[in-house]
Amino acid sequence: MNTTKRRIKIATLAPDFYRAMIELDAQSATGLDPLLVNLVRIRASQLNGCAYCLDMHTLDARHEGDTEQRLALLPTWREARKFYSEQEQAALELTESITLISRTHVPDDVYELASNAFEDKDLAQLIGLIVTINAWTRIGVTTRLEPGHYQP
Known part of the structure; x- marks a missing residue:
């Protein structure tokens, strides 16, 4: 891996875009x-290899009361299904399909699983959440944000 010494700071150089992303992020989680x-x-x-986001959201999850066990098992959630609700499993399946969209697009069975687990409005929010993250x-990843500075 090449190491670039200097990466831009989006928040500083594109503040309107950054504020819009923050607003989009806040709206994407509404009602879920x-x-x-x-x-x-x-x-x-995890799938995108973003250490900063992984650090941030695991801290947020702990702050919200999620367990270490569920967080530790998340990369292997299919093998540890009993730790996740059916709705969470459907959301994780959809997350993987959207995140890895170039591999399989979003298969009908994955979409159907999510649409059966969520009301239409919540499914729309979930899709927005996945796109936003x-x-x-x-x-x-592009700007190499460094983990370890975020506080929930």
Whole structure:
């Protein structure tokens, strides 16, 4: 991996865009269970390799009362299904499909699972949440945001 010595700070150089992302982020989680929101954000951060986002959202999850066990098992959630509700499993499946969209797009069975687990309004919010965390992780990875500075 090449190491660039200097990366830009989006918040400083594109403040209007950054504020819009913060507002989009706040709106994307509206009405959804905070534990589910954090699981989605963590899983997308894991898949995209964003250390900053992973640090932030695991801290948020702990702050909201999620357990170490659920957070530790998240990369293998399919093998540890009993720790996650059916709705969380559907959200995680959809998160993986949207995050890794170039591999399989979003298969009908994954979408159907999510649409059966969520009311339409909540499904729309969930899709917005997944799209938003994927945008954030791409910013974090591209600009190499450093973990360890975030406080919930």
